[in-house]
Amino acid sequence: MSHVEPGRNLRMDVNTNATSKGDGINVDPVRLWTPYYAVCYKERFDKKDQCQVDEDGRTQFFHPERNECVPLDMIPREHGGLMPECGTKVNGGFLDVFGRCDRYAYCQGGKYIGTIKCDVGEVFDELKGGCVPERNACGVCSTHSN
Numbered sequence: 288m289s290h291v292e293p294g295r296n297l298r299m300d301v302n303t304n305a306t307s308k309g310d311g312i313n314v315d316p317v318r319l320w321t322p323y324y325a326v327c328y329k330e331r332f333d334k335k336d337q338c339q340v341d342e343d344g345r346t347q348f349f350h351p352e353r354n355e356c357v358p359l360d361m362i363p364r365e366h367g368g369l370m371p372e373c374g375t376k377v378n379g380g381f382l383d384v385f386g387r388c389d390r391y392a393y394c395q396g397g398k399y400i401g402t403i404k405c406d407v408g409e410v411f412d413e414l415k416g417g418c419v420p421e422r423n424a425c426g427v428c429s430t431h432s433n
Contacts, residue, residue, distance in 0.1 A: 310330060311326070312324050312336070312354065313325045313326070313327055313354070314351040314354070315335060315349070319351055320348055320349075320350075320351065320362065320366035321348060322337040322338040322346060322348055322349060323338075324337070324338070324356075337349075338356030339356065341358050345358060346359060348362045348366075348368060350362065358402075360384060360399075360402055361401070369385075370399050371392040371394070372399075373394030373397055373398055373399045374397050375397075376397070378394060379393070379394065380392065380393050380403065380416035382411060382413065382426075382428070383411075386427075388410040388424075388427070388428035389404060389405050389411075390403060390404045390405060390411065391403055391405075391416075391417070391418070403417075406418065408420060408421055409421060410428040411428050412425050412428065412429075413425060413426030413427065413428070414426060
């Protein structure tokens, strides 16, 4: 194998990273906070790959701190994601960033915990901060006048 000066070849940069990170999926040091990641085998760069789309066909990004592909709502906005801002919110559920009524964002201690999907036939109720049968919902997801 020929030697290449570090920093002059992406493959060499990823090889260096693979040695320090180990086998499996790892951060692509050139493409942080994107759908792309590096796959290492025997502590060497094996290939580049990218995250699959989620169940709704939406792009996922590789989260360098979690070392896994996640939906855009788990990526901070400053890195191109859609993570809800929870810093000023009280603990509880809030309408998701896309305005979808079949799920809601959950904040706790000023941090975004995740998105919770409602069961079939349920929608998010703003007053209760969770899912309720669609006929009983209040707020923007209600099918009747309040």
